[in-house]
Amino acid sequence: MNLNDTERFLLKEIADLTEIPAGAYNIRSDSRSVGRQSSPNIDIMPKEGVSGLDIFIKAGTKGETVHIPVVMTQSGLKEKVYNDFFIGEDADVEIVAGCGIDNCGAHDSQHDGIHRFYVGRGSRMRYVEKHYGSGSGTGKRILNPVTEVYMDEGSCAEMEMVQIKGVDDTVRTTVADLKTGAKLVVRERLMTHEQQRAESVYTVNLNGDDSTADIVSRGVARGSSYQRLDLKIVGNAACKGHTECDSIIMDDGRILAVPALEANNVDASLVHEAAIGKIAGEQLTKLMTLGLTAAEAEEQIINGFLR
Amino acid sequence: MLRIENLSFAVDSEGQEKEIIRDISLDIPDGRLIVITGPNGGGKSTLAKLIAGIERPTAGHIYFQDHDVTEWDVTERARAGIAFAFQQPVRFKGIQVLDLIRLAAGRELSVSECCVYLSQVGLCAMEYINREVNASLSGGELKRIEIATVLARNSLLTVFDEPEAGIDLWSFNNLIDVFQDLRREISNRSILIISHQERILNIADEIIVLRDGQLVNRGARDEVLPTLIGSSSAVLPCKGIRKGADTE
Numbered sequence: 257m258n259l260n261d262t263e264r265f266l267l268k269e270i271a272d273l274t275e276i277p278a279g280a281y282n283i284r285s286d287s288r289s290v291g292r293q294s295s296p297n298i299d300i301m302p303k304e305g306v307s308g309l310d311i312f313i314k315a316g317t318k319g320e321t322v323h324i325p326v327v328m329t330q331s332g333l334k335e336k337v338y339n340d341f342f343i344g345e346d347a348d349v350e351i352v353a354g355c356g357i358d359n360c361g362a363h364d365s366q367h368d369g370i371h372r373f374y375v376g377r378g379s380r381m382r383y384v385e386k387h388y389g390s391g392s393g394t395g396k397r398i399l400n401p402v403t404e405v406y407m408d409e410g411s412c413a414e415m416e417m418v419q420i421k422g423v424d425d426t427v428r429t430t431v432a433d434l435k436t437g438a439k440l441v442v443r444e445r446l447m448t449h450e451q452q453r454a455e456s457v458y459t460v461n462l463n464g465d466d467s468t469a470d471i472v473s474r475g476v477a478r479g480s481s482y483q484r485l486d487l488k489i490v491g492n493a494a495c496k497g498h499t500e501c502d503s504i505i506m507d508d509g510r511i512l513a514v515p516a517l518e519a520n521n522v523d524a525s526l527v528h529e530a531a532i533g534k535i536a537g538e539q540l541t542k543l544m545t546l547g548l549t550a551a552e553a554e555e556q557i558i559n560g561f562l563r
Numbered sequence: 564m565l566r567i568e569n570l571s572f573a574v575d576s577e578g579q580e581k582e583i584i585r586d587i588s589l590d591i592p593d594g595r596l597i598v599i600t601g602p603n604g605g606g607k608s609t610l611a612k613l614i615a616g617i618e619r620p621t622a623g624h625i626y627f628q629d630h631d632v633t634e635w636d637v638t639e640r641a642r643a644g645i646a647f648a649f650q651q652p653v654r655f656k657g658i659q660v661l662d663l664i665r666l667a668a669g670r671e672l673s674v675s676e677c678c679v680y681l682s683q684v685g686l687c688a689m690e691y692i693n694r695e696v697n698a699s700l701s702g703g704e705l706k707r708i709e710i711a712t713v714l715a716r717n718s719l720l721t722v723f724d725e726p727e728a729g730i731d732l733w734s735f736n737n738l739i740d741v742f743q744d745l746r747r748e749i750s751n752r753s754i755l756i757i758s759h760q761e762r763i764l765n766i767a768d769e770i771i772v773l774r775d776g777q778l779v780n781r782g783a784r785d786e787v788l789p790t791l792i793g794s795s796s797a798v799l800p801c802k803g804i805r806k807g808a809d810t811e
Contacts, residue, residue, distance in 0.1 A: 474656075502656070541617055542653040544637035545646070546667045546712065556666065560657030 259290065262329050266356030269420065270386040271325040277352075281323040282309055284337070286330045298322055298349075308338035308370075315344030315376065323352045326369065331361020331395050336368045345376040345408075354386040357397040357423075366398035373404065375411040375438075383415040389422025396424040403430045407438035409464065418445045418562075419454065428456040434495075436464030444473040445562045448481035448509070457486040462495035462524065471499040476558050477509030488516035491524025501530040504561060564720055564753050565591040565614065570623035572609055572776075583609045584620070585776040591720070593751040596742065596766060600759045600796040601773035607757045608650060610773065611724045614755070615647035616640040627720070646718035650725040650757075652709035655696045660708055663696055667715035680711040683744065685737045702729040710741060721745065723756045727763065739766060761797045764788055772796060 259267070263285055267273045276291065280298035283291040287307070294300045297317040301310045311322060324339060343349065351373075359365045375381050389397035405413055419426060432440050440460065448454045460469045469489055477483045489497035501513045515528040535557050543553035572584040584606045591597055599607050612618040614625065616637040624633045632640055641647075655663070664677045678688030684707040694700065696708060706729050713721055727735055739762060745754055756763055764770055770787040772780040780787055791797035 536653070538649075538653045539655060541637060542649065543666065545615060545617075545641050545649075546663075546716065547638060547641040547669055548666065549638050556658065556662075557655065560655055560659075560662065563657040 259285065260329070262358050263327050266327040266329075266358060266388065266390070267325055269388045270327075270354030270356040271323055271352050273323065273325065277321065277323040279321045279323070280311075284324070284326045286328055286333060287335050295320060300324075303338060303340075306338050307335060308340070311339065311341045313341065313343045313347050313349055315346060317344065317347040317349055319348060321350045321352065325353065326355040326367060328355070328357045328359075328365050328367055331359050331365055331391075331393055332363030334364070334366040336370070338370045338372075340372045341374065341381075343373065343375050343379050343381055345378055347376060347379040347381075349380075350382045350384070352384045354384070354388075355399055355401075356388045356390070357399070359389070359391040359395045359397050360393040362394050364396040364398055366396075366400070368400040368402070370402040371404070373406065373413070375405065375407045375413055377408040378410045379408075380412045381414070383413065383417075385415070385417045387419045387423050387426070389424065391422075397422060398425045399423050400427045401429070403428075405430075405432040405440065407432065407434045407440065407467075409435045410437040411435075412439045412441075414441045416443050419447060421447050421449060423448075423454070424452050426454045426456075428454070430456070430458045430460075432458075432460045432469070434460070434462050434464060434467035434469065436493075437466045438464060439467070440469040440471075442469075442471040442473075444471075446473065446475040446483060447478075447558075447562060448476070448483055449478040450481060451479065452481040453483075454481070455484045455486075458488060458499070460489045460497065461492060462490065462497055463492045465494040465523075467493065468496045469498070473499075473501050474561060475501075475503040475511065476506065476562060477503065477511050478506045480508045482510045482512075484512045484514070486514045486516065487528070488518065489526050489528075490518045490520065491526050492520045494521060494523030495525070497524070497526040499528045501528075503532045504558065505532055505534055564593050564628060564751075565755075566626040567614075568624045568626070570610075570613060570620050570625065572606075572613055572618060573621045583776050584613065586623070587773075587776075587778050588623075589771065589778060589781065591753050591755060593753060594746075595768045596746060596754045596756070597769045597771060598756045598758055598764050598767040599771045599773060600757075600764060600791065601779070602795050605773040606776040607773050608724050609776075611647070611722050611755070611757050614720075614722055615645055617647070641716075641718075644719035646713045646716035646721040648709055648713040648721070648723045648726060650728050652705040653696075654698055654700075654705065658696050659692070660694050660696055660711075661692045663708070663712050664715045667712040668717070672715070677715075680714045681708075683714055683741060684708070684711045685734060686711070703731050703734055706730045707734055710738070714741070714745070717748075719751070720753050720755065723754070723758075725757050727758060727760050735760075735762070739763070742766060759796050759798055761792070761799055764791070764797050
């Protein structure tokens with residue numbers, strides 16, 4: 257696979273890849289696939305008519321991974337990509353996505369990834385998605401991911417969604433529908449700095465009895481950045497839902513947290529927690545008594561918080 | 564090791580200046596274990612914070628190892644060799660016990676090296692090493708981890724602000740051993756403990772009594788302790804531990 261240094265750097269940041277991954281993968285760079293491999297249990301097929309992939313994971317597939325990272329280094333490139341994952345029954349897989357944009361030019365670069373997951377009955381899916389931006393250009397790095405998760409009975413999805421740094425503008429939309437006994441766990445981490453804007457909107461519909469959702473979003477807004485977090489859980493059955501929105505605000509950052517709970521069933525049990533605050537002075541002081549400077553202490557606190 | 568000259572600290576209280584520390588002078592020689600006691604509100608914790616640089620004096624000077632450190636910040640004093648154990652340990656989301664001990668040691672300790680410090684404070688190391696230093700830990704667990712981080716500092720002067728506050732009786736017994744061990748490790752190391760626990764006063768080389776922000780007595784344990792027995796400056800462990808949650 258022919259990748260330049262910037263592409264390799266981005267792949268390392270977003271997918272922790274330093275070499276071709278084992279198992280099924282598709283590596284997309286500047287709107288084209290630069291490497292693709294299916295495995296006996298996982299078929300990766302390009303879509304017809306639109307940009308993107310259909311990924312079929314056979315029932316019973318256990319312990320396999322799919323990597324579908326995207327990198328963009330050409331300034332001014334804008335793309336919309338549809339990736340659909342069809343996970344058969346009783347599978348247990350890990351999917352690693354993520355997008356890194358390096359923009360050294362004056363034009364905005366934008367990647368809108370629309371991911372749909374159909375998680376089969378009794379299956380487990382772990383999903384990791386990291387977003388990262390770099391480059392010294394004046395053009396923005398824009399990422400608008402849409403994540404839809406359709407969970408069949410007794411399925412389980414654990415999703416780690418992280419925006420590391422360098423993304424100028426993002427609207428993250430996540431929708432999940434859960435059937436009986438399905439379980440969704442989301443850990444989101446968002447870091448914005450300078451003039452960046454990030455919006456993250458969740459709508460989780462707990463439609464089946466005994467379905468559960470636990471959504472935790474942690475954010476750090478530095479510089480003059482802005483974050484808006486809309487976390488909504490709808491309980492339509494005898495279900496349990498928990499959302500937590502926990503943010504550190506710094507400098508001239510701004511954060512709007514909009515929790516929403518909707519119960520349409522008397523047996524729905526829904527909880528929301530939200531907190532916004534600056535780094536506690538006593539945390540800085542404690543780390544300074546260990547010999548760290550104030551700036552080093554701040555970095556440690558943020559790195560821990562966003563771990 | 565540490566010399567304090569004419570130290571004063573005042574705060575603004577409803578438009579009026581309130582003196583918390585009034586013109587205190589004292590010195591802490593090398594290799595001594597000194598306990599500062601006195602009634603609540605007497606200025607003990609404030610004095611400890613002034614030594615660590617967490618509070619800045621309104622007058623006077625602090626010398627550490629013959630350097631005037633009065634204007635040094637918390638970081639500079641920590642690097643010079645002053646360690647400080649908080650009365651009420653701080654919680655951190657996401658930072659693990661292992662991280663905190665490594666930061667305290669100032670180098671990449673191996674897991675087994677970190678475990679030594681946790682074992683010293685009576686915690687089963689493998690159970691705690693990857694725990695977050697957050698609200699999931701009890702007050703007693705946090706307090707022991709706080710002491711473990713101070714042990715990892717390996718400092719010349721270690722200041723403990725009410726180390727017994729919030730800990731259970733079992734840990735309290737352990738704590739006495741921790742102080743003894745600290746002394747054995749480095750012979751010229753000094754330990755300054757803010758406490759009114761009789762059992763801690765009992766292991767002091769010297770006792771300093773503060774009242775209303777002033778130094779009212781100082782001397783060898785055998786001279787000072789008998790004058791304190793029965794007062795709020797020398798309480799028994801059970802009583803003190805119940806009071807432990809109070810902040811001075």
